[in-house]
Amino acid sequence: MRTLTLNRPHRRNAIDGALWIALAEALRAAADDRSVRALVLTGAGGAFCSGADISVPDNSHPVHRMRPLTDVAALLHELPLPTVAKVTGPAFGAGWNLALGCDLVLATPESTFSQVFTKRGLTMDLGGSWLLPRLVGMQQAKRLALLAETIDAVQAHDLGLVTWVVPAAEIDGCTDELAARLAAGPPVALAQTKALLHEGSDSTMHRALAAEARAQGLNLATADAPEAYAAFAERREPRFTGRWTVHRPPIRPATSENGR
Template structure:
């Protein structure tokens, strides 16, 4: 499925969303924000999609929100729409990977940071550019940065609005892998194939537990883990994992609910 500003490609359970406004370095205008919101909503309810890649066309990832776009929508509604997209991405019940080539700036960088894993090329560059535009952080940056790198480094990147390269972003734990440009497509394909082959319910539970763990007490985290494991044991994947281990074969995970259903007498 394709669209003028967002290309959507599905392959063996892996969906790739490609921001397709290369003349604007894939800056996101209101129509594209709306398309992203609707596409992420649909993706989260499609059990055939097991992993998601977010990337950009034309040698850039995303230069942020398109401030030059003609749009007289009140800023409150603009930011509300962006917030909806940020939450959908964060809460998506499947692994997400940002494939970054070129610039990732402002909300564009936070779009990448909102994914579970980030793969970049050595030529990629990153900036929390907001202060240079007379703005403060948005698209989750004020929450993501301190969690990922601590408060002091987060303040440095946000207050100075410096541009850093992929090597420094990797050293700060803001990029998971740095891969040479000619190899990044194959690397991401292999990575997402591995993610898509995993047990979908268990991976969704693990992602949610990790996302929520930083804001919970140990007691609350343990209670969440208990509930998640009860759900996992109700799937066919738990039985399949043990059977595959015993047979020394690769498991095939479906996410199918296998717990016996109660009988109802009328």
């Protein structure tokens, strides 16, 4: 398990240009490190992330200014391992979309959420325009985006935008337990499952079936499926590694033409 902590508590972890670049580099490093089996994203000092830091003027072209945000959103979405957002305190604007980009979200009763963009004269970024309608439907997405309301963790949970709400005193332990469960899972199967779900949201049934067949072929070429079967038969927990192994059928002895 690896934890990435946004560490600008004096700005409620608002992300400036340097932190966007550092976050992208950290996500690339996690994707390339096979020892990392689950990723937790959180913030320091009782906040998750209050969004992009707009307090410092930036005179660069908007296209260049947006590129680091786009990189982070794409890297997080495509990360081939399960991700958990541990949200304490506010998650506003790009900060909320950063949490929504994770596979699972834990929050506390004190957590608050807002698609604050229109209050700043801006539009949604960090994938929010893609994520929200798929998570809550178009009408609720428009409500959250157009009105820029602040909602609490219970409301977010009711809308399906938070997976679990746990007491603040328990969130560290709950996050660690969840990450450990994910890290113990079959890495190839988890990566393929995540990719299938993402691709399926924009796909047809026939394309989804073809993608599932391809993914299952990859799973069956690892040691994890036989290990799962053996563990079930032996009544123990499986030990998944994601190790690649080709299961070849036994070679039959050669026979002569007349030896049928």
